[in-house]
Amino acid sequence: MQTHSDQSAGLPAFRLEPFKVACSNCNLRELCLPVGISEQQMQQLDTMVATRKTVARGDSLFRAGEDFQSLYAVRTGFFKTCVSSEDGRDQVTGFQMAGELLGLDGIATERHTCDAVALEDSHVCVIPYRQLEDLSREFSDLQRHFHKIMSREIVRDHGVMLLLGSMRAEERLAAFLLNLTQRLQARGFSASELILRMTREEIGSYLGLKLETVSRTFSKFQDDGLLEVKQRHIRVTDQPGLSKLVNGTHC
Amino acid sequence: MQTHSDQSAGLPAFRLEPFKVACSNCNLRELCLPVGISEQQMQQLDTMVATRKTVARGDSLFRAGEDFQSLYAVRTGFFKTCVSSEDGRDQVTGFQMAGELLGLDGIATERHTCDAVALEDSHVCVIPYRQLEDLSREFSDLQRHFHKIMSREIVRDHGVMLLLGSMRAEERLAAFLLNLTQRLQARGFSASELILRMTREEIGSYLGLKLETVSRTFSKFQDDGLLEVKQRHIRVTDQPGLSKLVNGTHC
DNA sequence: CGCGAGCTTGATGCCGATCAATGCATGTGG
DNA sequence: CCACATGCATTGATCGGCATCAAGCTCGCG
Numbered sequence A, B: 001m002q003t004h005s006d007q008s009a010g011l012p013a014f015r016l017e018p019f020k021v022a023c024s025n026c027n028l029r030e031l032c033l034p035v036g037i038s039e040q041q042m043q044q045l046d047t048m049v050a051t052r053k054t055v056a057r058g059d060s061l062f063r064a065g066e067d068f069q070s071l072y073a074v075r076t077g078f079f080k081t082c083v084s085s086e087d088g089r090d091q092v093t094g095f096q097m098a099g100e101l102l103g104l105d106g107i108a109t110e111r112h113t114c115d116a117v118a119l120e121d122s123h124v125c126v127i128p129y130r131q132l133e134d135l136s137r138e139f140s141d142l143q144r145h146f147h148k149i150m151s152r153e154i155v156r157d158h159g160v161m162l163l164l165g166s167m168r169a170e171e172r173l174a175a176f177l178l179n180l181t182q183r184l185q186a187r188g189f190s191a192s193e194l195i196l197r198m199t200r201e202e203i204g205s206y207l208g209l210k211l212e213t214v215s216r217t218f219s220k221f222q223d224d225g226l227l228e229v230k231q232r233h234i235r236v237t238d239q240p241g242l243s244k245l246v247n248g249t250h251c
Numbered sequence C: 001c002g003c004g005a006g007c008t009t010g011a012t013g014c015c016g017a018t019c020a021a022t023g024c025a026t027g028t029g030g
Numbered sequence D: 001c002c003a004c005a006t007g008c009a010t011t012g013a014t015c016g017g018c019a020t021c022a023a024g025c026t027c028g029c030g
Helices: A004-010 A039-048 A129-138 A140-166 A169-186 A200-207 A211-223 A239-247 B004-010 B039-048 B129-138 B140-166 B169-186 B200-207 B211-223 B239-247
Strands: A052-055 A060-062 A070-084 A090-097 A115-128 A193-195 A227-230 A233-236 B052-055 B060-062 B070-084 B090-097 B115-128 B193-195 B227-230 B233-236
Touching (some): A039 A129, A052 A070, A070 A129, A140 B200, A169 A193, A211 A227, B090 B200, B169 B211, B211 B227
Antiparallel strands (some): B060 B115, B193 B233
16 A cells, blocks of 8 residues: 555655645645635535545546546545547546545536546545535635636646647656646655656556657656656656756757 | 638538527527526526627637636637647647637636637627626526536547547547537538638647648548548538547557 | 566657648739 | 739658567566
């Protein structure tokens, strides 16, 4: 079993500050938005997200086609979401870590349209969608924040489209790593050292590359002195160099 | 000036039924959701979307960075949305026709994150976001439908990721054409004949291809008897053949 | 210890990008 | 009405980045 806590256990001096699992200090606060919400309203939120769920590594939280009842907020652990076409090809559409929401795609048709698979043993908070609807009609702050979260997902997707549509392999991987370290840093982890929770193949699927290309690009980054790569352990040794790859002129 | 009406004018027997511009019969009904809403509630909707706006071909409805006030529903005309990276590359993230919403990306940060450009002279309904928030707290049907629209956009984006990440040029263009004809058909146009509102370059940007590749692929489809292509006039002569390209085994 | 999943690395080939020239439609001014 | 300009599309020749195929390699685990 590997959790985010293990990330600090595995690599000492890796974790910067403790990660408390309370709604008000959970990264889920971005959804719950306690800001400007009274104490009793917070309690209503707490009763709504009363249910928790454990998902073992390799198991799926939900699958495409299942009917949609709830959103899920990652409490601990790590997920991937992937869609598949009728002829079997599939595409990883995102990786989710603590505080991020899963299941927004299911609202449209009231059926999930992608699989959510745990990449390590994980815990999620169950957010019954009907109750969220009701509560967000009562509290405009909650409503607004929920809308922002959906909108943010759309913006993120547009960024991925830009990546898939117009970047070369090196730029894609650099952008991916920078995004990952940024999100980990926001959760109190080191900005320079991380353990990948996903395989080369999953990274490749997300980035529109084959696993061999991902592997080669990691090696090239290492040769160029941007990273130290040991299997899934990554240390960023030249963050500005990586950033330049993404934003700099690429020809 | 080219409008959707001109699409029938340009190609007789092209338009199947008249397209009424009333809220209840507008494709915007997917947003307004008059279903199960009382007459007086409908009137409130009508007062909210009282403002209209004209956008000339080539002009932008909004640009990335501008602050976000309203959503827009396309009434007539045709738009593209595109994001750009810091180093100037840009990516078309979607094409919007009558009844589709523009501006959802702006909710997250209260600033638009993409440009919306009219590809022909167009009219949009202005939907002040604050008022939509208020109204959707009152009417749960409206709330639910608005959520579905945002979710649908997320699902659509995931489909584009699949396309960009794992399809070859022919499959991408076939999928694009099928999607376009499907949406036009839902609006009362022919499923087999259409006029492209965008250039080869814009199609290419959307599909992650260069304009020459788009052009060559059109020519190949014509050679294979799937299409008749005359500049921007397209006639689909073998829809099953196109569909097979998207779903069939590609190796 | 040995198996197997996942990772690395090399050799080769192909799809789509790039560079370049021509064609076609529309519009404008003489 | 023609000459010319302009923007977009088509087509050809060549190139390069990534996919593909194919070995080994590493490491965790039964």
